[in-house]
Structure formats: C-alpha cells, structure tokens
Amino acid sequence: MRIAIDAMGGDYAPQEVLKGVSLALKSDPGLEIVLVGKKETIEAMVREEGLSFNYSLLSASEEISMGEKAVISVRRKKDSSIVKGIQLLKEGRADAFISFGNTGAVVAASTLYLGLIEGVERAGIALVYSGLHGPSLIIDVGANIDAKPQYLFKYGIMASIYAQEVLGIERPRIGLLNIGEEESKGTGFIKEVHTLFERSSLNFIGNVEGKDIFRDICDCIICDGFVGNITLKVAEGTMEAMGSFLVSELKSSLWGRLSLLLGKGSFERLKRLGDYAEYGGAPLLGINGLVIIGHGRSRALAVKNAIRVAKKEIKQNITEKIQEKINVIG
Amino acid sequence: MRIAIDAMGGDYAPQEVLKGVSLALKSDPGLEIVLVGKKETIEAMVREEGLSFNYSLLSASEEISMGEKAVISVRRKKDSSIVKGIQLLKEGRADAFISFGNTGAVVAASTLYLGLIEGVERAGIALVYSGLHGPSLIIDVGANIDAKPQYLFKYGIMASIYAQEVLGIERPRIGLLNIGEEESKGTGFIKEVHTLFERSSLNFIGNVEGKDIFRDICDCIICDGFVGNITLKVAEGTMEAMGSFLVSELKSSLWGRLSLLLGKGSFERLKRLGDYAEYGGAPLLGINGLVIIGHGRSRALAVKNAIRVAKKEIKQNITEKIQEKINVIG
Numbered sequence: 001m002r003i004a005i006d007a008m009g010g011d012y013a014p015q016e017v018l019k020g021v022s023l024a025l026k027s028d029p030g031l032e033i034v035l036v037g038k039k040e041t042i043e044a045m046v047r048e049e050g051l052s053f054n055y056s057l058l059s060a061s062e063e064i065s066m067g068e069k070a071v072i073s074v075r076r077k078k079d080s081s082i083v084k085g086i087q088l089l090k091e092g093r094a095d096a097f098i099s100f101g102n103t104g105a106v107v108a109a110s111t112l113y114l115g116l117i118e119g120v121e122r123a124g125i126a127l128v129y130s131g132l133h134g135p136s137l138i139i140d141v142g143a144n145i146d147a148k149p150q151y152l153f154k155y156g157i158m159a160s161i162y163a164q165e166v167l168g169i170e171r172p173r174i175g176l177l178n179i180g181e182e183e184s185k186g187t188g189f190i191k192e193v194h195t196l197f198e199r200s201s202l203n204f205i206g207n208v209e210g211k212d213i214f215r216d217i218c219d220c221i222i223c224d225g226f227v228g229n230i231t232l233k234v235a236e237g238t239m240e241a242m243g244s245f246l247v248s249e250l251k252s253s254l255w256g257r258l259s260l261l262l263g264k265g266s267f268e269r270l271k272r273l274g275d276y277a278e279y280g281g282a283p284l285l286g287i288n289g290l291v292i293i294g295h296g297r298s299r300a301l302a303v304k305n306a307i308r309v310a311k312k313e314i315k316q317n318i319t320e321k322i323q324e325k326i327n328v329i330g
Numbered sequence: 331m332r333i334a335i336d337a338m339g340g341d342y343a344p345q346e347v348l349k350g351v352s353l354a355l356k357s358d359p360g361l362e363i364v365l366v367g368k369k370e371t372i373e374a375m376v377r378e379e380g381l382s383f384n385y386s387l388l389s390a391s392e393e394i395s396m397g398e399k400a401v402i403s404v405r406r407k408k409d410s411s412i413v414k415g416i417q418l419l420k421e422g423r424a425d426a427f428i429s430f431g432n433t434g435a436v437v438a439a440s441t442l443y444l445g446l447i448e449g450v451e452r453a454g455i456a457l458v459y460s461g462l463h464g465p466s467l468i469i470d471v472g473a474n475i476d477a478k479p480q481y482l483f484k485y486g487i488m489a490s491i492y493a494q495e496v497l498g499i500e501r502p503r504i505g506l507l508n509i510g511e512e513e514s515k516g517t518g519f520i521k522e523v524h525t526l527f528e529r530s531s532l533n534f535i536g537n538v539e540g541k542d543i544f545r546d547i548c549d550c551i552i553c554d555g556f557v558g559n560i561t562l563k564v565a566e567g568t569m570e571a572m573g574s575f576l577v578s579e580l581k582s583s584l585w586g587r588l589s590l591l592l593g594k595g596s597f598e599r600l601k602r603l604g605d606y607a608e609y610g611g612a613p614l615l616g617i618n619g620l621v622i623i624g625h626g627r628s629r630a631l632a633v634k635n636a637i638r639v640a641k642k643e644i645k646q647n648i649t650e651k652i653q654e655k656i657n658v659i660g
Contacts, residue, residue: 146517179555210563211566229509230561231540234543249593250593256593256596260589262585263586263593
C-alpha cells in the first residue's frame, strides 16, 4: 500500500505534515509513503524535527498557495506538489493522494488529470464528521458551486456507497438539505433533486434541515457545494464562538476556573464533536483515483487520521465500487 | 403606541404569548395591546393563567397552522389571526403587528395586503442575534428563496438603516455571505451582488464566510433566504448539539456534576449566545408597515422582547426611514 502526500500544503506544512506521517508510520511501519514537495525543505525539516522514518521523495519545485485560482494554477504549475502527486496516482505509482493545500486546485487537478468516473458529472467533497450518534457525512462542501439536480443525485449514490463501505453504516440514510421537512419546501432546483431521490432505490429519508446535521435521523446530507461550504463553516464558527465564550466566561471567576478543571475531560470530548481532525480528511468522490482533501489547518493528528482514512479507502476499493454501482443504482 | 399580537401563532400559543404580553405590560403599563385570535380561547386562557392586564381583542375565527401553504392560506383564510392582524395594521389601527405563527403566511399576508415599499422588490426577514461582540443581523433568513442580485442589494440597504436606527450601530459593516473572502469567490449570482455593493455608498466590507457569523468583523450579513435559513438552523442545531452533549457528559460523573454547579452562571450566559429569545423577534423589512416575526418556539420572555423590539421600531419610524432612503443610497 503506497500513499502519496503533499508535504507542502496546509497552514502548518511541512512541519505538521511530516510529524503526522511519522505518527502514522509508527503504528503501521509497513506502509509506503511518498512525500511530494521541495526536496531540500522536506529533508531539512525532517532533520530539524529529529524525525526518523522511511519515505521516498518525489521532488516538486513549485507550490500552489491557498489564494491562487484553481484551474489556472494547476494548468501552469505542472511541477507543483499537487499536480505531481496527482500524476503519480494516475501513473499507478501510488494508491492514494492526500493534500492539505488549496482545495480548489486539488479538485481541478484531480478532474483534469485523473478524470471523472463514467456516469459522474462533477466530483464532490464528502466531509465526514462526528455527529452525536457517530460518523455523519455531508457532500458537497465545496468542490462545485454551480450544481445541477443530477449532480446532487450522484453525490447521494456515492455517499451511500462510501458510508456503507468505509464508515460501516448499513443502508445509510440519505437526507436532502432544505429549508423545511415538507416535500413542498425549497427552490425548484431542490424539488427536482427530491424527485430524483424519491424515485431511486436509495434509503432516502426526504428533506432535512440545518438543525438536523448532528441529529440521529440521517447519515449522509446532500447539498450543493455553495450551501455545503457555508454549512460546514457556520457549524465550525459556532463551535469556536461557543467554546471561546465559555472558556473566557469560566476563566473570569474562581468558581469558573474550578469548574473548568473538574470538567476537563468533558470539555475535551466536546471539542471532538464535529472535529475534522478526528476523521482526518474529506474524500473527493467521483474521480478515477483516491484523493483525500485535508483541512488547511490540519496538525499532526489530523494528518495521521487522513492517512488512516486513505488506507481504509484503498482496502475497500472505493473507486471501483463507485464505478460498478454508479449506473446501477438509480 | 398600539401593538397587535397574533395570540394563536407559535408552538406555545396562546398560553406563552399571553404571559409574555402580561410581562411587557408590567414594565410599560401605558402600552396598548390588541390580541388577535379566538375570543373564547384567549379569554379562557387569561382566566386559567390568572393573568390580569388591559387589552382589546380583535376576534379571528380561523387559524393558519405551521404546515399550511403560505399564499393559498392567506388568500383563503381571511378571518385568520394573521390576516386580521395585518389588516388592522393596514387600516392604521395598530402601529405594529407581531406573530409567532407560520412565517410564510406572515410574509405572504404582509406582501399581499400591506404591499412593498417603493423600490423594494422582495421583503426580507432580518434576524438579530447576539454575536460575541454585540448584536448582529442576518438578512434574509427565509422570506424569499428565489433571489435576484438586486433583492440582496436592497436587503443590504435596509439592514444598514435598521442596524443604525434600531440597534444603534454607527455606519454598520455590511458583509456578503460567501464561500471565501476573495472577490473572485462564489457563483455568478454572488459576484453580481458583490459588484452592486462595491459601487454603493454603504459600508461594505466584502465577502464574509460561515465561520464569521459570530466574529466582530461585520454587523449585517447579507444572503438569500435559502442560504440564510440554513445558516440560522445550522447555528441553532450546532448550539443545541453542543449544549446537550456537554450537559450529558458532565452529568455522567460526580466531578462533572460539581463542574456544572460551579460554572452555572457561565453556562447560562452561554445559552444566551445567539439566542433568538434575547432579541425576541425578526423584523420583516421592505413592507409598508412594521411586522415582526417571532420564532415558533417563543416563550413568554421572547414574546416580551419582541414587543420591546416593536416599540423601538415604532419610535424610530423605521418604515418611513427605509422609504426615504431606499432610493437615495445606492
């Protein structure tokens, strides 16, 4: 099993990426890791951090930064870590590619160089997070913002396969993110998607609302990339705001500081609710190859977990399963 | 000052609505309240709850339930509390109307019977909530889901006037809800809205993201009703999930229970973050009259606060100010 990792992408790269790889190799020394990026930078950081692990290195002289335009950058920067990593996957010299860098560039490079699975019109980013009852998935959180009803329907099929094979959920419940539960709710676009799901053999439970994302009524939430991206960031922002408000409130009094100390374990478990680091990475579904997009703010633990996800996807042949079933289900 | 209140709307009506009115009248005995709804039901509940306050009653024999289709119901149920309340406003026999009932029906009745302010193409619901730094506003949270760029631009103008006059914010910062901060981000639709704001004299700060809704970078967040409704419910659902997770975690151990006890004040203040009850109601902006839409789950305190908001809007002549400025700003 060989996994290629973009060593240059993310807010804490290459340092935290390398530390995460080191952690992953400690628990699975047989794993082959290909680090993609600037040779000198990577080697210097490995030394500096006192890390010691086996890896091969694929040199890439260019970097695509977070703010760069996706399509233009992947066409121009052929020697970037993202494009080189994706090419490695295409040539069959890696089984999966993980990047914590520019999401748009990873989506563009994957679509351009690996191509879409036959029957899939657009790739979608499936974010897996911890709900109150266990893992939940939301797709698309930003791969494609100009959606058509058919795209969302395919997201549903892919989500169902992924949730079953990788997350181990039997007959995953599929919900359509809408502004009300009733069938009559929503835009014309959403109603069309609803009809497609209703006619399918998927375990479609109907519309779900924004307040349902953590509730045990649905395993896979389907939406377009614009709405999904906002949903993800609103949840993230709300958690951060609540967390920092509570901590500063408690710290302001003696009883509060004692409360914080006594409840330490609970506060720490709360932090894991909805935490991307727990899961580690979001699979880009619909392309010919296993690509995982990690959060830009990933630290070592999130990197390690992203590698764990990649291993599971490789084991379950998730691309092949989507290829087989995408045109059968429906 | 005379405020009409839909006594039949909301999950806890008429009981909690009446208790809220009673609270409001205790702090302002000079206020005139018109309760709109079923005479016998209201009178029986006032007796049952042992309430004693002055009110006049406008009898309405019909009710529009939460699930009913908006436009059809307000056309058919002319004797419903929503339609009768709006009519009272139109006839100048009330200065504001508050309902905790079917949001769609209130929007439809307002648009149909009161009409839109000249220059406004669609009404928008402006939700005011407590951010980390003070009151924030998001418009539209669900009045209209098939938006055009011009509608969102007008929401921005109205939000700016409202935030300044009612919330007391000097030169309110206007942000456009998008999937990234860069100007190049988002759909073609969003980019058009961006251009309209950029060319205006409003204090436009550019794009904001879902993670920014509680941050002190923006006072008014502009979005279409579909995205706004999902944003509002995701934030609400995230808070509820976090709250119930934390409480059940802490309750499961002795130290945790002690922590909960010691931090009681802080946990209670946390609950108020983003709480609609704190503010009480969401003004429906853009129509010829002051209409306030309360959350369906409003209890007495939220009802009292909605009345406080209505009083402030009446005092500030908010409809007239929007009428004056809507075609001047831009």
